[in-house]
Structure formats: structure tokens, C-alpha cells
Amino acid sequence: MLLIWTSFLLPVALNNAGEAPETFSLKVPTEPITVQSGSSVVLPCQVSPSFSVDDLGVSWYRPEAVNSPVLHYENRGIQEKASDPRYRGRATLTGDLAKGSVDLALENLTVADNGIYVCYVSSKTWYESAEVTLNIRNVGSVPVLLLSEKRDGQVNVTCVSHDWFPEPTLAWRDGGGALIQNQHVQFSAVKYLMTVSSWMLTPSSERDWISCSVSLSGPEARESRVVPRISRLPTVPPEYRTSGKWAEAIMGILLVLLTLLLAALVLLYKKGFIAWSPKTKSKLRHFLNAPFSLPANDLVSFDFILSEAFAQQPQTGGCAAQETKILLETKRTAPNNTTESHSAMGHETEARTDPQPAKESVKKAEQGVKSTDTGSEIILIQELCCVRGWKVNLTLDRQSAPGFLTVKSAKSVKYSDEKRDKVSENHPAHVLCEQRFSSHQHYWEVNGFMVKGYSFPLKTPKGERQSSYAGVCVGGREPACLSPENGYWVLHHKKGTGLYANTQPPTAVPHARPFFTLGVFLDCEKHTLSFYNVDSGTHLCTFNNIPPHKTLVPLISPGVKDPDEMTLS
Template structure:
């Protein structure tokens, strides 16, 4: 009985202690919130101070944003002080320089312009550096320097930038004996060196016979390859995971069977498609060729019958000249077999009777098939055109310029490119050059405007550059402006070329040769810094043609083949890069072919 009472007493005291700890933790949390929200009263400036920074490196993923912490101790207002951030070995090229209550942009390192700011609050003694769109080149030591003319301190902050590589590419090859296959997993573009893990469908890690090889390119990025021997019956699929951490990783999966392999699951869907699709494609091509041949032969037979019938009518029913139309016999013949002039031909006559050509269409005379005196004569042109009958049938209309279709214009554009022996450039975007309000797809082919939350549109230009530059030869690429399945009209965009370090405004004088579109204005360019309208059309796909040798830049409507505008004086010694803009405050994307 006493032991039971002691046990209950012990549990009671434990409960009391737990409640006390909970109340203590809650009170500490409320106290922390109060400290952070209550403004710090003005503190006197001490004679000396120190700087607090993180002990170890700060890790960040390429393309993200990061803050490098730097805070004075004790805490006081440092707004009147000089604050400078610079790379460890580049003191004369500051990353950011704050002095006289403002940012001094004149001598800042151009690599960081538009990407850096101070954060944390100088009035609270915090001078942290905010770095946007981090790149691999930003890795290394940054120096935080604070000076009040009487005392200064500086210290280093290390930034370690990680680059997430490509999606793993997995392949299967036949292994020698044992009923196993050799599975290979490759991924490239990593920094630092990643790890590789193989797992089966159940999530169990596979380590038997695994080998890994790493190679580093000139930019310091690592490519990794791993392979292992695997029995296809062990699992339905394999997973290859390449990772730097639990958050930064990529994964690929595959069914580890060979095409045509006699395994438990038989043929996979992919294997069946690999066999069926080529056969189906071949059958379609053969059917199309047969249809074209039959159609052409039928047209030739119909045209031959029309020519023979026309010759027979001309022989049997000659058209008399005015001088010969005096006898009643001739009048009767004309009444029985009238040859109608173009003014008398109706729609019904054209459908029911073979057409006898008007004088304007008769160009050559077949004297071998007609007796003298029986030709179709007019005062202006006494000749007949048998060959013209072949060209004037219903299957071979003579088109006027107004009847030219989109296909004709497309052929003209393609002929221009083929005549110059120009191959289409496969361009992606360079994420390092993207504006703050631009989102890019993983492959760099899709450019979209995305407004940052709680941030106004401060940038004058919203664009990104291509990954290729050109300084000689001819090049062209295509950009999809508007998808056919989208009902909303795109409000704005601009395309063209620019020099790598060109500045606003977007004019040829500043190194921008671009074609603009705004819904209220239409297509326009800048000539001598003056907005100049071009053809009033709204293309859905634009072809950009750059001729570096002739110093010209042309824009075509890729759907109709028509020329939109040409810059004839694109003269520069710098490399020209494609530039793409989805337009400000327009959520619809551009797509690069």
C-alpha cells in the first residue's frame, strides 16, 4: 500500500515539473516576440565595436536568394556609418557600398548590380547583404566592413553555392551471363560532387556491385555516372537518385528489361510502341504516296479528254468571221452550234459543256490538226491555243496575286533560308541574365512574367538573353507568341538581339535591336530613339533572322511568311545575343522553338 502511494506521489511531482517547463517555454517565447517587436531605443555610439557573423559557410542553391548576416555588437544605430561588402581579393570593386545614407552605385562591381541590397535594418545595427539569383561564380569569401571614422571592423562570411544537376538518364544493356542486365545512371552539371543511390520499388537501397565515376568540366561542374548489375525479376522498376542533400536531389526510374527480353512481365508498353509506331508511320507514308499518284493520273486523263473534245468541237463547228456570216446555212449552223463569247458563258454552261477558250487565252495554233479556214479567229488574235486548254482546266487554275495562300508565303520564307543554307538555331535562355520578374522553365525554352510578391515592378526592362551569341554568319530562330488553344490575347512582348552589357533604354543606339508589341500600339520599333510603327498585324509565331555579315536583322511572321521589319544597320564589334521578353504584367509565356 505504501509503495502504491509513493508511486502516485512520484507521478504527481513529475506532472508538476512538466507543467512548470511548459509554462517556462511559453513565457520565453512570448518574451522573444515582445523583444523583436518593441523598437530598440536609441543607443549611444560606443568607442569600439565588434562584428558578429555566422561561424561556418552559408549554403545556397544556384538561382535562389540568400542573406549574408553581419551585425555590430553591442547593438546601436549604424545608419551614419560606412558599410562596404566586397570579395576577399577585390577590395576596389565593392559588391555593395553604403555611404552618406545612400548606396554608391558608381564603382560597384557590375556583376552584382541589380542583385544586391542591405537587409535587417541599419538602425538595429544589422548590415546583412541580400544577394539575388545566386550563381556558382558567387561562391567564396565576402568581407563585411563597417567604419565610423573613429573605429572600423571587418570580417569574412563564406558563401557555398550548390548547383543541382540534370535529371538522371538511365539505360539498360545486356550483361554477360547470369540472366542480369547492366543498368547505367548518368547526370551532369552538379556542384559540389553529388552522391548516388539506387533503390528498388520497395524503397530498399541496392548496393551490390555498384560503381561510381565522377568527372569535372572547365566550369567546375561535376558529371556523375553509376552502374550496377541487376536481375530484372527482383523488382518492377529501379530508381536512381542523385543528391547533395535530402532537399536538393533529382531522381529517375526505369523498368530494367531489354527490348524483346523473355521476362515475367513480357513486353512493356514502351517496347510495343517502339515496334508499332514505325510500322504505322511507314503504312501512312505508302498510302499517301499511292493517293498522290492516283490523283495525278486521274487529272492527266481528265485533261486529255477535255483537250480532245475541244479539238473535235472546233473542227466540227468553226466560228465564222463577220464577212462570211451572210448565208442562211451559216446562220443555221451558228444557231445549232453556237460558240459563246465570255460574256454569254454562265455557270450552268461552264459545268455542262467543255470550255472553248476566249481569244485572250488562245496563244498557239495547232495547224496540223485543223484544216485551213476552220480556225477560231477574232479580229485581234486569229490563233488557237491547244496547250492553253491544259492549263485552264478546273484542276489547274491560274491564280492572281490576290489568290496566293499562306502556303505560298511559307515557301518563300523557307526558300530564303534554304537559299542561304541557314540552319535553325536551337536556343535556350541563360538564367543568369534573367530579370527579377521572369520565371524560366527547367529546359530554358519557356519565358513567363511573374510578379514578385509584395514588390513593385521597379525594372524598366523585363527580359532574358539567349545562351548563344553570334558575331558572324547567318542565323535564325523561332518564337511562339500565342498558342492556338489560348483564348486570351497576349498584351505585350519584344524580341530581337542585344549586346551582352547593353543598358536601357532599349534602342539601337544603346545596343538593342528589338521588335515591340503592345496591344494598344501594335508592332513598332525604335528608329533614332523614336517609336516607329510597322506592319499592323498580330503574328502568333515570329522568325528572327540575323545576318552578321550583311549587318541586318529581319523579323518574319512565321505563319504567313510575310516580312514584319528589317534593321539594315546592325553594326557592332560585340557579340550579339538573342533577347526574349514576355512583356510586363502579362502572365502568358513565350515559347522558344
């Protein structure tokens, strides 16, 4: 590689000696070029005066890696072996070489691409170089605010946000928007990405909120708010702290709370809101009839009492159980095969297999071994109320929309009848979002997914959409087939067919009735993509094979048969 690069530094002879002037210069931007990570960019470089550079030598390199260029052009072709492996497949020459344009195009940018790039052009008699500065920005996560009580009515509020580049600015503000002076700010970095944290003490309040915002120098900002409220649970009087009476006081409070909770459960059971199996009823009755005692000199929390009381209660939804175990068949079935599709995905419709093999599969899955008997494995699916805390603000990328789709705003897209002649079967009917995700958890919602809306006050559907789909893809490629093998993980809806995941062959997804809002949860840490019926608050299906270390782009499609809008929220 060193020999190749050294030979390039020597003037390159032209096939036609009269085409290039004896001297020339390079025109490049004087100001830095700033883009978001995950996007693409073009670094301009123009030979002046303008002439054909087809027979010249052209190279783009980083100042710290002269012998390993980003891109090397010589003998009328790109020299792949001389290029830095990190840029292969991502770097190309754009522009018209016949007019002296040697612009460099870079795709799938990361924060590691931040810095200076040198444009180098040489002829038989002359060579020139010029520098272009590329600034990469990566907007981090929404700040997480944590509260802890301190003495004298003070509350310690901690703010943490991850994955920023370059170093962001953190600011605290009160309910009126005034800046709160605070110097307790710390930064840490892992593979270029910054984590910022800060803390402050503030008086406890029942209504006055404070906010923590993290931002780069520009419009990109993430903000969270919280009311610094101290919990009003009973405290232990001073005279009880030096004796054993405090334990008796706490136990009395816990027993009263437990009695109230059990009474509420009995009332819900009688009203028909809770249905327990005979086996669960027997175990709960045995617990209630058994003598209740606590270990001597041990502080037992109320959470422990609840966990002991309801260890046998089935988890039928809600955030009491942060995650629910779902038996997921790895066998894929066609949408019209309703018998097998019930065990493929989702739990809106109950899917059961023979109890004994299922227990064996659970046991193997807990040991990290995939079952070979039933083709099943255990995965953990979070409830809708738990994943909504990861909600992100998505915006649509107008440039990614095909000609027959109209992006009315950064949040809505629809099919346009006026552009019907531009519909192409070879072009997917979707629009990408501007955001790119490769780590952490992200949740968003798509409105108008199956039905066009509801009429009030009866809340009856206005009509079912003909077709639609939503999900994520790698990079934004446009294959003829939207399948996981081609980098697409989407949930389809088609009127008359229903819901189905885009596996090969497709997998039917059971659902009770058409709904308006679809929830999408991408967990880059667990490599899963989950879909939810937001109208009913139920889980639909989950892809558990999302590849790690990939940049994923959200997408939505309103179809090509309905003029009704589909929106992000």
C-alpha cells in the first residue's frame, strides 16, 4: 500500500498532454460542513480553471493517515486496494470529472468520521491539495431525572443523558424558564460518544417543576421536567428510633395496607375483572389461611409482602410485572393459515401448545438453550405502559419520499391521486424518518394505521384503510422484496387479509379488530422490534432477530390506494 501511495504522489502523466494547464488550484468550502450521524454528505472539491481530470490522479485522505487514503483514483479508476478499509463501500467520487469536479460522497456517517479531509489532485507538471472540515453531530438520549430526599426539606435531582457528540451543554431551568446556575456537571466518553450528568439541590415542591435540557450548538435539544416532590409516607418518630417500637409501628401500617389491597382484589374478582384458575385460587386460599409471621429483628418491606402474597397470581397485563414471558414459535406460517399463526406471534389471541413440551421449552430457554423439540424459545416482552417512557420525537425525511407520496409536514404523509402516474412497483411506497438508531431503546406511534379515524361521541371507525406498513430498515435500501433478509422488519396491514409480519413466508398476526394507533418499540440492546395495538394497550408481535451494530431507520407507508394521511406522534 505504501508503494502505491508513493507512486501516486509523483506527477501522473496525461494521455493527452494538452488537456491540463501547467498549473491549477482547488476550490473547497472555507466553512466547516456539519451533518448528523447516520446521514450522508458530499465534500466539494473543484479544479480551477475547469478542465477534465479523467487522466489525473485524485485522492482524498485524512491528515493523520496519508498512506491510507479514504479514496484513491488513478488510471481512470478507483484503486480499492489502496483505500482505507473503513471507507470501502461508503466513499465514492461524485460530480463530473470531465469538468474538474472531484467531490467526495460519504455514506452512513459515524462520529469517527468527524475531522479534516484533504483533497489532492496531481498532473504531469503540477499538484495541489486543499482541506475540508467535516463536523459530525450526534443528538443523544432524552435526559433521565432521578430524585432522592435530603435533610431539611431538600431534594437532590440528578440528570443523566447519553450518546452526544460533540460535547453538549446542560442547563437547569425553573418553572418560569429562568436559568438555574449549577456547576455540578460531569462528562464521560465511550467510543467518542459523550455521557453528561449533573445534580442539584432544590427545595421540595408540590407544583413548581424544574427542567434539565441537554443540547448541542443548534436547534437539537432534549429536555425532561420533574416536580421535586418529597413522598408523604409516614415517618418514624424520634422516640421510636431507639427502641423496638418502630418495627411494631411499621408492621401495623403494612398490615393495614395489605388488608385494603386484599379487599380491593376480592371486590374486583366479584365484579368479574379478575379471573384466576382453580389452581391459583387454591394456592391463594392456602396463603390467606396460613399464619402470617415475620422473622424477628428483620425489616421487611411492603414490596416483599406483596411479592409473597401474589407470587402465584398470573400476570395478565399492566406494569406490575415489568415484563411478560411470551412463548414464541420460530416456525413461520402464511397469513391465511390461521391455525398455526396463533402460535407464531402476539398475545392478543391466546396461543397454547401441549403443556408438557411447553414446560420443557421454558426450562431450556431459561438455561440459554433453544428447544429442538417444539422450535420454541422464551423471550421477554415489555408491556405498552412500560415502553412509552422511551418515546422519541420522529420527523419525516422529505427527500426519501417517492414521487407518488406527499409529505405535508414533518409528521404526516399521504398518497396523492394527482401523482398516480408516478407509481412504480419497483419503488417501495414508504418514507423514511430523519432519525437513525443504533443503540438504546426507542418508542414511537403511527396514527391512522388500520382505520382512518373515529367519529365521536360513539367512537365508531370511519373506515378501514386499504393497506399500510411500518417498521425499520437498515440504511434505507430499496430492494424489490421488503424482507428481514434484505434489511427490512415491518408489520403489514391489508384490508381483507389483516396483519402480517414480513417474514418469508409471511406470518399472520392475530388481532381482535382494526385499530387506529400502532406503537413501535425498538430495543437495540436486546435486538428486538415490538409492535403494539395502542387503542387496546396490547402487544401484537415481536421480531427477535434485529442485527446488532446496525444503523436502523424508522419508516411508514400509507399505501397507494387511500388519500388519507398517516401521521407520527
